[in-house]
Amino acid sequence: MDAVLDNLDTYREGFVTTLELSVLSSVLALVGGTLLAAMRVSPVPTLRAAGATYVELVRNTPLTVVFFFVVFVLPQLDILLPYFAFAVIALTVYHAAFFCEAVRSGINAVGVGQAEAARSIGLTFGQSLRLVVLPQAFRTVIPPLINVVIALIKNSSIAAAFGVVELTATGTRLANANGDAVIAVLVGVAVCYLVLTLPSGWLAGRLERRVAVAR
Amino acid sequence: MSEAVLYDAVGPRGRRRILLGSIAGVLGVAAVVGVAVARLAAKGSFDPELWRVLTEGAVQRLIGRGLVATLRAAVVAMVLAMAVGAVLAVGRLSRRAWVARLAGAWVELFRGLPLLLLILFLFLALPAVGITISVFWALVAGLTLYNGAVIGEIFRAGILSLPRGQTEAAYAIGLRRGQTLRLILVPQAVRRMLPALISQLVTLLKDTSLGFVIGYAELLRNGRTAVEFLGGRYSIPIYTAIAVVYIVVNASLSLLARWLDRRTRRRFGQTVRPSAADEAA
Secondary structure (H helix, E strand, O other): OHHHHHOHHHHHHHHHHHHHHHHHHHHHHHHHHHHHHHHHHOOOHHHHHHHHHHHHHHHOOOHHHHHHHHHHHHHHHOOOOOHHHHHHHHHHHHHHHHHHHHHHHHHHHOOHHHHHHHHHOOOOHHHHHHHHHHHHHHHHHHHHHHHHHHHHHHHHHHHHHHOOOOHHHHHHHHHHHOHHHHHHHHHHHHHHHHHHHHHHHHHHHHHHHHHHHHO | OOHHHHOOOOOHHHHHHHHHHHHHHHHHHHHHHHHHHHHHHHOOOOOHHHHHHHHOHHHHHHHHHHHHHHHHHHHHHHHHHHHHHHHHHHHHOOOOHHHHHHHHHHHHHHHHOOHHHHHHHHHHHHHHOOOOOOHHHHHHHHHHHHHHHHHHHHHHHHHHOOOHHHHHHHHHOOOOHHHHHHHHHHHHHHHHHHHHHHHHHHHHHHHHHHHHHHOOOOHHHHHHHHHHHHOHHHHHHHHHHHHHHHHHHHHHHHHHHHHHHHHHHHHHOOOOOOOHHHHHO
16 A cells, blocks of 8 residues: 555646647547548548558557557657657557548438438538537437547556556556555556546446437 | 438539548648658668568567467456446346446446456455466456446346337246346347457457466467567568558458448348447447
């Protein structure tokens, strides 16, 4: 227990890094995912194909392999960034595909009549997507989006293996330094993650029930 | 909603615009790729000698052994996770409140933790209390704890997706609760959840790559070993090969899941859809 209490500052640093990593990657991946979803429903065949290929490739690649490419191959292109930035890139590239799928399922859940009505009053594709479909899609899609964010928070732990000192890396370092209190140290890390993931999960569940009633 | 509802059939002017836009887009992507390729080429990354390393028997054997190790961990973990998932699903559906709550808390706990942390926990904490665990079992146990919780939820969703009349009819002909579950609900639910289950297997297979962190010699670790042995110049050919192996295996499983999903939908109406979040983590 002392090992945890003595190192609260170290925990806080790790916690903040995990938070920064997650928030930054979530925002970027959400923007990327929404663009990908728009590409996948657009009337332009090349855009549809490009979006679908991206999602298929990323979905079937482990995040660790994405990290490998970012961390070991980008430097070969003379792109040298701090590990934190590499981690943000890897997390964004990977999760954009899943944000895209969540948004797309939301678009598909909007009634057919909505899009037909939008078209029949003469809105273009961009207008009907922006003004009619997406605003409704985002409401039903908020719970799945929160769930993808939770997945991203958990996946950010993989950055620990690639030089970013976030929560998990903090945990292994403290565990190595305090051989007699490994369990207490790691339980402390687990609690930090649960503080982030459990409330978000409950929020998503509540919103989901609300939306289900509203429909 | 099918996506084609979002726009009208494109007229001649629209088609021309799309064509021009597509050409511009392709040129744009080609420019970015071109710059990357030029930079790589300047460093000699496309030297045929570099890529020829993939035809060497030793490298192929290393990658092959890695794939076998990956599949072995995935299959063992999948079987165990399904057993855990079945127990959790039955537990959460139990009419004894404390059993349901206990199973629910278990699911929440293990779904809320990063898989990597679970694996590290088993790998670092068990030896601290005097239990020795091999890297294989640390990986498999971690995968089982995490995926057991996710698969339990898939099972539960499958059973809950069945019409209530099924349970009521079973009770009406005098079956007990256990019998209802075993004889009526599970056989029907299995069909509905099979696609989601296979898609979870893809996720599990991807997650075996975390074994890399604790030093389990799976596909990715073996790739890294090859690069460390041959030198950093070989990172692009080797990692590309590794990625291709993962994508081929996983994409075939995904295709199988989608085919099953379509077929089941046609014949039995409804399936449990895998969520994007479960596929991501």
